[in-house]
Amino acid sequence: MQDNTTEQELNERLTLIESMIAEGRRNTESWGWTFVLWGVAYYVALAWSEWGHTAWAWPATMLVAVIVTVVVASLKGSDHPETTLGRAIGSIWIALGVSMFVLFLALGLSGRLTDQHLFLAVVAAILGMANGASGLILRWKIQFACAVVWWVAAVAACFGSDTQSTIVFVVAIFLCQIAFGIYGAIAEAQERKRSAPIHA
Amino acid sequence: MPDLPELNPVVHGRLRLALLSLLSGVEEAEFTWLRAKTEATDGNLGAQLLKLEEAGYVAVEKKFVSRKPQTVYRISEAGRQALTEYVEALKQLLGAAIHA
Numbered sequence A: 001m002q003d004n005t006t007e008q009e010l011n012e013r014l015t016l017i018e019s020m021i022a023e024g025r026r027n028t029e030s031w032g033w034t035f036v037l038w039g040v041a042y043y044v045a046l047a048w049s050e051w052g053h054t055a056w057a058w059p060a061t062m063l064v065a066v067i068v069t070v071v072v073a074s075l076k077g078s079d080h081p082e083t084t085l086g087r088a089i090g091s092i093w094i095a096l097g098v099s100m101f102v103l104f105l106a107l108g109l110s111g112r113l114t115d116q117h118l119f120l121a122v123v124a125a126i127l128g129m130a131n132g133a134s135g136l137i138l139r140w141k142i143q144f145a146c147a148v149v150w151w152v153a154a155v156a157a158c159f160g161s162d163t164q165s166t167i168v169f170v171v172a173i174f175l176c177q178i179a180f181g182i183y184g185a186i187a188e189a190q191e192r193k194r195s196a197p198i199h200a
Numbered sequence B: 001m002p003d004l005p006e007l008n009p010v011v012h013g014r015l016r017l018a019l020l021s022l023l024s025g026v027e028e029a030e031f032t033w034l035r036a037k038t039e040a041t042d043g044n045l046g047a048q049l050l051k052l053e054e055a056g057y058v059a060v061e062k063k064f065v066s067r068k069p070q071t072v073y074r075i076s077e078a079g080r081q082a083l084t085e086y087v088e089a090l091k092q093l094l095g096a097a098i099h100a
Helices: A007-025 A032-052 A057-076 A084-110 A116-138 A141-159 A162-194 B014-024 B031-038 B042-054 B077-099
Strands: B058-065 B068-075
Touching: A007 B014, A007 B031, A007 B077, A032 A057, A032 A162, A057 A084, A084 A116, A116 A141, A116 A162, A141 A162, B014 B031, B014 B042, B014 B058, B014 B068, B014 B077, B031 B042, B031 B068, B042 B058, B068 B077
Parallel strands: none
Antiparallel strands: B058 B068
């Protein structure tokens, strides 16, 4: 066979292999919208618990956010391939969602969710853990910076006054959910443009 | 001069080579995703995937997701080995061409 194969053809085959392997590993999933959605959900829950004075503000808002996330994700559909990396990141966020939901629902129902500082510190620390793990796995400095912001918010919730810890938490939501989510959505759209089909 | 390696004819086909390379970078992929990445027609893609399946280089799984049929492909160990050997053979041939 090689008698009929020119050097240029051989090089083309190598280039094809490289480009296709890179294509398979390219992540074209879009999850930026979930960060924005959950950022808005946190704002709604904070405002509702602040002015509505009900223990149901957080569990109810989080439940609605879970339902909206699942419905929108299933409507968007997905035919992109499964990768180990994608499953690892997805697992972290699913585990985070389940942990937060179970913990805060139980704390709310048992009446032990009374210390606002402790609540904000735990939420911020858990979000810092998930963002930190994702940022390290993906080697994505911006997401790791979000983790640092959450960890700062967790410490601020322990030492700051009610107002200070709430302000830091609100700022962290804006930076790490709203701004980061919009940035992620834009980056994902650009990535999808770049990964237009390659003739094979 | 050492004997030059033979290129595996099953892997050498351009579309089959692209498919094996794509599948080597993922755990599994759907038919529609492979079609989008290669821009091949349904018929041609199906035929080339069948050849890879018959050679034992890819495994196929047909399932229903939300009542829609879904065909999922994954590269087998034999397929990964064949691709690795093909790349090695390509490099040897290129080396020989450069030194000729």
